[in-house]
Amino acid sequence: MSKEPFTEKLNSKNFDEIKGKFRHKFLNRTILLFLLLILLLALVVLANQQNIISIPQAVIDYLSLALTILMSYALASIVARLTVNRIMYLFGDAFEPEQRILLSKAYIALLYTIATIYVFVIIGIQVQDIAIFLGLIATGFAFAIRDVILSYISWFILLTKKPFKIGDHIHIEGIEGMVKHIGMFYVLLDDSPETYDDFYKVPNKLFLEKPIRNYGRGQFATEFDLYLTKTPVNTSGISLDLSTLAEELNTEIGKTFSSRIDLRLDSDKEGMKIRVYYRSCYADRDIIKDKILAILYRSLQKSSRTGDSDTRGTNC
Template identity: 25%
Template sequence: MMQELGQYIEEHWQIGPELQLKILYTFIAFLLLLLIRLIALTLIFKSFKDIKHRYLWKNGVKNAYYIILLFVLLNIWIDRIDSLGTFLGLVSAGLAIALQVPIVNLAGWIFIMVRKPFEVGDRIEIGEDAGDVIDIRFFQFTINEIGNWVDSDQSTGRIIHIPNGKVFSVSQANYNQGFSHVWNETKVNITFESDWKLAKVILTEIVNKHAEELSFSAKRKLLEASKKYMIFYSNLTPFIYTSVKDRGVELTIRYLSLPKKRRVIEHVIWEEILERFSKEETISLAYPTQRVYFEGDNPLLKRSKSQK
């Protein structure tokens, strides 16, 4: 069969036996490597049930397939150049100009794989974009966008593809790496006439109920992160800060939360605040108000007239 294929190619395409062998070897290499890739993917899907682990192994097999295929093809077709380094030197100048952006993106991929500023599943912010990393490829990585027109870092439903080379030009914030929790603050405004001390006691009970477990968990995570990063917090327990604003007393609840559960915890805390405050006659939430005086009813004008 191989001889018949070679004769057919030689008769119709008029190419020599050396080129025929190269084409044949290339065809065989494609088939063998593709078969190995399919077998590896089958084993991965059978061995790993966790979606993230399955994705990482599948992505690793895909990258290894392309790299091995590239080296095999170079070995088959490049035989008239004594050194692969010489060949690379001849084409590097042209590639640097013609493929400048792809090369930078490929270097960015290597940086991401080796340095690991983020991984699949991490929530990051890079430049003006923020989201959960769902894919990392040779030339770009993909995030599931959060924020933008949606409040509290929840998903917008959009997928954003970002060039890998962007990791060299803009800063990146990782919500998960190092310290797995983030600080969140909820501001509660009450009137000056309210019993702010009682309100603070109620808020302390509420935040301890919903965030205390996270604080203990954060201590363990922080201890692990301190081995790699210079991260130190003296206090991880929830705290309530008191300040005075123009419309009343502002009580700021500061507590730790997992990045992806920030809105859920704030939702639960606010619902309990509204329920508890509604039962207290001495506590009223503050909100912007406006007083309207009809002609002659303004007490300041009446006072000025009486003084005259």
């Protein structure tokens, strides 16, 4: 499988361990940062009240205001950390995993918005001032992080329009694998889901620019061509009986896999070829193809030897 420059192959012990380790990583770090800052400011204010240090009253007022702001956001972070999973659990199976991801992010954003409104009320900012301030900030912010905004938009489209779901097998730009996670910046594709040893991180915006082939979760159609002139077998004089070959393939493959193989004779500018059609799940696709090629090669080799024997007998 080719490795494109926009992808990054990651090694890990186990995908589930990584998922558990980084779950709510943002909230955990945010809570820790707020608690450290609150502790620092509280110590400074307490030291001033105990006359251990002398700080001007104007500075104390600003520090008290900052302490109130930090406590508001810390409380929002703690509430989000403690309730986000329970809120999602209340919905049960009413929403798909992709929709639950979006709802959890929206719930966290709502809590921080409430905390921000409370801070604005404490500071005494008017609604008109808030609108002007947010407009200026949003304009400059959008130009500064337009790539990040594009990733967020792509993430939102992937979750709402659902060109694929978690658990589907997809193909994009030479990368194939099972969708393990749809993040705000990357989609994790695992090309060996049975081992969890490695996976690819594909940028979200790529899914808006490149075509996606979604194989789904069950069996999907697969086909490949076998050019007779390029096989390591002398095909001159071979009499092809595709129905017999297909019956032999279905008998052999059917012992292990529930897949039916169809053969068609076709040609193009490169010569005569056998087109092979079959359906399988993603994990069995390459294994079945390997068995098909082995059986076809053995059959063609046997037919070649038979043809040579018949030719030699005729010449005599």
